[in-house]
Amino acid sequence: xxIRVAVDAxxxxxxxVEVVAGAVAAASESITPVLFGPAALDAEGLELVACxxxxxxxxxxxxxxxxxxxSSLVRAVKAVGDGDADAVISAGNTGAMLAASxxxxxxxxxxxxxxxxxxxxxxxxxxxxxDAGANADGRPEHLLQFAHMGVVFAQExxxxxxxSVRLLSIGEEAEKGNQLTxxxxxxxxxxxxxxxxxxxxxxxxxxxxxxxxxxxxTGNVALKTLEGTIRTVLHALRxxxxxxxxxxxxxxxIRPAARGLRARLxxxxxxxxxxxxxxxxxxxxxxxxxxxxxxxxTRMAARGVEHRLVxxxxxxxxxxxxxx
Amino acid sequence: xxIRVAVDAxxxxxxxVEVVAGAVAAASESITPVLFGPAALDAEGLELVACxxxxxxxxxxxxxxxxxxxSSLVRAVKAVGDGDADAVISAGNTGAMLAASxxxxxxxxxxxxxxxxxxxxxxxxxxxxxDAGANADGRPEHLLQFAHMGVVFAQExxxxxxxSVRLLSIGEEAEKGNQLTxxxxxxxxxxxxxxxxxxxxxxxxxxxxxxxxxxxxTGNVALKTLEGTIRTVLHALRxxxxxxxxxxxxxxxIRPAARGLRARLxxxxxxxxxxxxxxxxxxxxxxxxxxxxxxxxTRMAARGVEHRLVxxxxxxxxxxxxxx
Numbered sequence: 012x013x014i015r016v017a018v019d020a021x022x023x024x025x026x027x028v029e030v031v032a033g034a035v036a037a038a039s040e041s042i043t044p045v046l047f048g049p050a051a052l053d054a055e056g057l058e059l060v061a062c063x064x065x066x067x068x069x070x071x072x073x074x075x076x077x078x079x080x081x082s083s084l085v086r087a088v089k090a091v092g093d094g095d096a097d098a099v100i101s102a103g104n105t106g107a108m109l110a111a112s113x114x115x116x117x118x119x120x121x122x123x124x125x126x127x128x129x130x131x132x133x134x135x136x137x138x139x140x141x142d143a144g145a146n147a148d149g150r151p152e153h154l155l156q157f158a159h160m161g162v163v164f165a166q167e168x169x170x171x172x173x174x175s176v177r178l179l180s181i182g183e184e185a186e187k188g189n190q191l192t193x194x195x196x197x198x199x200x201x202x203x204x205x206x207x208x209x210x211x212x213x214x215x216x217x218x219x220x221x222x223x224x225x226x227x228x229t230g231n232v233a234l235k236t237l238e239g240t241i242r243t244v245l246h247a248l249r250x251x252x253x254x255x256x257x258x259x260x261x262x263x264x265i266r267p268a269a270r271g272l273r274a275r276l277x278x279x280x281x282x283x284x285x286x287x288x289x290x291x292x293x294x295x296x297x298x299x300x301x302x303x304x305x306x307x308x309t310r311m312a313a314r315g316v317e318h319r320l321v322x323x324x325x326x327x328x329x330x331x332x333x334x335x
Numbered sequence: 336x337x338i339r340v341a342v343d344a345x346x347x348x349x350x351x352v353e354v355v356a357g358a359v360a361a362a363s364e365s366i367t368p369v370l371f372g373p374a375a376l377d378a379e380g381l382e383l384v385a386c387x388x389x390x391x392x393x394x395x396x397x398x399x400x401x402x403x404x405x406s407s408l409v410r411a412v413k414a415v416g417d418g419d420a421d422a423v424i425s426a427g428n429t430g431a432m433l434a435a436s437x438x439x440x441x442x443x444x445x446x447x448x449x450x451x452x453x454x455x456x457x458x459x460x461x462x463x464x465x466d467a468g469a470n471a472d473g474r475p476e477h478l479l480q481f482a483h484m485g486v487v488f489a490q491e492x493x494x495x496x497x498x499s500v501r502l503l504s505i506g507e508e509a510e511k512g513n514q515l516t517x518x519x520x521x522x523x524x525x526x527x528x529x530x531x532x533x534x535x536x537x538x539x540x541x542x543x544x545x546x547x548x549x550x551x552x553t554g555n556v557a558l559k560t561l562e563g564t565i566r567t568v569l570h571a572l573r574x575x576x577x578x579x580x581x582x583x584x585x586x587x588x589i590r591p592a593a594r595g596l597r598a599r600l601x602x603x604x605x606x607x608x609x610x611x612x613x614x615x616x617x618x619x620x621x622x623x624x625x626x627x628x629x630x631x632x633t634r635m636a637a638r639g640v641e642h643r644l645v646x647x648x649x650x651x652x653x654x655x656x657x658x659x
Contacts, residue, residue: 147513181555189471189552212556213563228513231505232536233560239537240564251592258592264585268575
């Protein structure tokens with residue numbers, strides 16, 4: 012039976028046009044996207060669940076979720092909680108996705124805080140960054156649990172047998188960091204994990220750890236710095252190249268190579284993040300998602316269902332938290 | 336009279352060879368580098384102050400500074416405190432530079448914490464990032480003072496009349512952030528500053544603010560992520576290009592453009608950071624500094640002296656801190 016993915020048609024900067032197009036592109040024998048949006052929406056042949064309301068990007072998450080139970084975002088999330096869909100994706104308000112998920116999908120037993128896991132396409136291989144922005148403030152025990160969730164994720168989704176874990180900090184030495192990372196370091200060292208110490212931001216795109224753990228504020232700053240820097244460097248290169256005739260010719264010749272690189276590093280390719288620690292599969296796509304990004308996020312959600320990610324987390328986390 | 340810059344010959348991963356070469360390269364009619372290092376060091380004609388000891392990168396800053404008063408790092412910093420040099424640079428242990436500076440150069444009146452200011456070569460213009468790593472933990476009032484110091488820096492060193500200030504956070508909206516940034520946002524909004532709200536990491540290399548303020552942990556993570564990403568992207572591009580004969584030819588043709596870009600974005604070019612809030616001029620260079628980086632850091636230090644940066648901070652900060 013095809014996996015049903017609830018898609019918030021009104022989430023993101025380019026909704027609904029790009030969202031619908033992305034959902035249509037992701038539809039296949041094994042994936043059935045279900046759109047949540049206004050009754051008048053042209054669903055292009057996909058199933059449409061009519062919702063009367065929308066949550067905007069700037070709205071206060073908890074208030075918006077409470078005030079708008081019939082918004083496309085809340086209804087799409089609730090569909091997972093109610094068993095009407097196997098997974099949900101939205102490129103809308105991240106905080107509202109978190110609030111709606113806590114309310115309608117609920118946490119797995121023992122989970123302190125859900126965390127966003129993003130797969131960064133590192134040079135030496137993929138790196139799972141967790142938490143990439145679900146919780147602005149974190150405590151050391153949250154970071155420890157993010158590490159355990161990241162490990163299960165890397166095992167199930169990236170097929171890494173015994174994932175290595177590093178803590179994002181400001182120096183590789185154990186004594187470098189702020190109070191949160193110093194305390195988290197001590198917990199991680201004692202845990203039943205393949206903990207390899209601290210990692211600096213410069214290592215993120217290198218991919219020298221399978222899982223990099225941090226609080227959501229730091230993770231989000233690092234992720235956005237990474238994305239912005241990739242974009243600016245590629246853009247600057249294009250400008251430099253176009254500055255001379257020889258450069259222009261060279262630019263034409265390297266275009267396939269540059270395209271390959273851009274495709275690999277483009278947030279639209281790896282874009283979505285999994286909100287881990289819930290009783291259902293929730294994917295949060297980039298606010299600026301194009302149809303390609305939405306299609307990829309929809310496929311990501313379906314892949315999470317296929318790999319039984321939620322069930323694996325439910326099995327593994329209680330065991331991990333009984334460790335010292 | 337030439338500006339005397341004390342150079343810690345034993346600081347950094349490539350000391351002393353690259354440090355001495357960099358100091359020699361920076362020597363000019365207006366700059367007199369003075370090396371601090373072992374008596375046996377070949378100073379290549381520069382003045383050498385013989386020191387018996389060295390502080391290593393991994394040593395605990397405060398302890399090392401206390402235990403090794405005759406180290407090249409401590410002696411070079413003390414030369415500024417004693418008036419024997421106009422400025423000091425080191426590519427050594429950042430924490431030890433901070434500790435030695437607090438001890439021997441001392442804070443300007445009213446300064447809560449010195450902060451590291453780094454000039455990032457943004458696309459639209461330079462951005463001053465402060466604090467880039469002096470203090471792992473910060474309080475809102477520290478961030479407010481970093482903003483004031485960054486503004487004076489941008490005025491004096493970058494010639495910006497009324498610098499714009501942004502707060503590094505995880506969303507442009509005022510209500511996005513962790514507790515520290517929420518509190519700092521409120522202080523910044525009330526202050527006598529051209530505060531333009533929050534900025535995300537993606538904007539750092541875009542250069543859309545003159546000053547970006549944050550705590551030292553966040554700033555250091557962002558800076559290292561930025562540097563690492565630039566390096567990895569350029570490296571990946573080279574690999575992609577070399578994957579095909581057409582790409583290789585194209586690569587040759589764009590080489591001048593790519594070199595220009597690399598030179599502009601290379602940490603060796605903008606590398607050093609100014610430690611602001613002290614009674615003397617202190618520049619901390621990258622641990623991995625090459626001779627080019629050391630030469631640039633030495634010139635940066637001299638430029639700070641020429642622009643009377645310390646005196647301007649001493650004049651402007653008390654006025655700023657009497658603001659609401």
